[in-house]
Amino acid sequence: AQSVTQLDSQVPVFEEAPVELRCNYSSSVSVYLFWYVQYPNQGLQLLLKYLSGSTLVESINGFEAEFNKSQTSFHLRKPSVHISDTAEYFCAVSLSGGSYIPTFGRGTSLIVHP
Amino acid sequence: DSGVTQTPKHLITATGQRVTLRCSPRSGDLSVYWYQQSLDQGLQFLIQYYNGEERAKGNILERFSAQQFPDLHSELNLSSLELGDSALYFCASSVEIQGNSPLHFGNGTRLTVT
Numbered sequence: 001a002q003s004v005t006q007l008d009s010q011v012p013v014f015e016e017a018p019v020e021l022r023c024n025y026s027s028s029v030s031v032y033l034f035w036y037v038q039y040p041n042q043g044l045q046l047l048l049k050y051l052s053g054s055t056l057v058e059s060i061n062g063f064e065a066e067f068n069k070s071q072t073s074f075h076l077r078k079p080s081v082h083i084s085d086t087a088e089y090f091c092a093v094s095l096s097g098g099s100y101i102p103t104f105g106r107g108t109s110l111i112v113h114p
Numbered sequence: 115d116s117g118v119t120q121t122p123k124h125l126i127t128a129t130g131q132r133v134t135l136r137c138s139p140r141s142g143d144l145s146v147y148w149y150q151q152s153l154d155q156g157l158q159f160l161i162q163y164y165n166g167e168e169r170a171k172g173n174i175l176e177r178f179s180a181q182q183f184p185d186l187h188s189e190l191n192l193s194s195l196e197l198g199d200s201a202l203y204f205c206a207s208s209v210e211i212q213g214n215s216p217l218h219f220g221n222g223t224r225l226t227v228t
Contacts, residue, residue: 044157101162
């Protein structure tokens with residue numbers, strides 16, 4: 001079975017600073033990887049996904065994540081954060097064969113200070 | 115707006131009672147997933163339906179049951195409620211059931227058992 005580890009439960013950062021939210025997964029087969037964002041009192045929204053091809057994927061609001069197969073990681077980065085990026089971020093993995101049900105990490109709370 | 119509708123938004127009930135949570139998937143999505151989100155357990159997969167049939171089961175208690183109706187809406191029934199059932203319950207939908215199909219989440223139902 002696959003599993004996901006988000007190494008930081010909380011990441012405080014100042015506005016306009018860079019940020020990295022870490023995600024590691026374990027799986028014996030090929031995977032699909034996702035980052036979701038949850039704003040207060042809302043459901044999760046897809047931020048970006050890696051299915052195949054280029055290992056660097058980007059979102060429309062400046063986030064990017066890089067799939068590193070050797071490190072089994074899919075870290076999320078943003079070069080300059082905004083107050084509005086304050087939210088809970090979830091990394092998720094599903095298998096390309098077998099169980100397709102996504103497994104989610106415990107989440108990382110990104111807190112952007114002015 | 116994800117297009118997934120969950121009702122009610124909030125539910126407060128007593129131990130031993132039974133409640134029903136309702137979900138309407140995004141238009142065109144055939145698959146519905148139920149997740150439980152709590153502070154100590156994170157986001158836990160409960161059960162999944164595809165076009166009216168149960169397709170996968172996760173950590174769902176025997177006191178809980180679900181179904182998907184011909185119009186594709188789904189209901190999650192929770193009975194003999196305990197204090198520990200207090201959580202945020204999310205419904206999500208997807209077009210397909212392959213692992214590369216991202217999920218679209220509703221805003222959740224917050225259940226408080228007193």
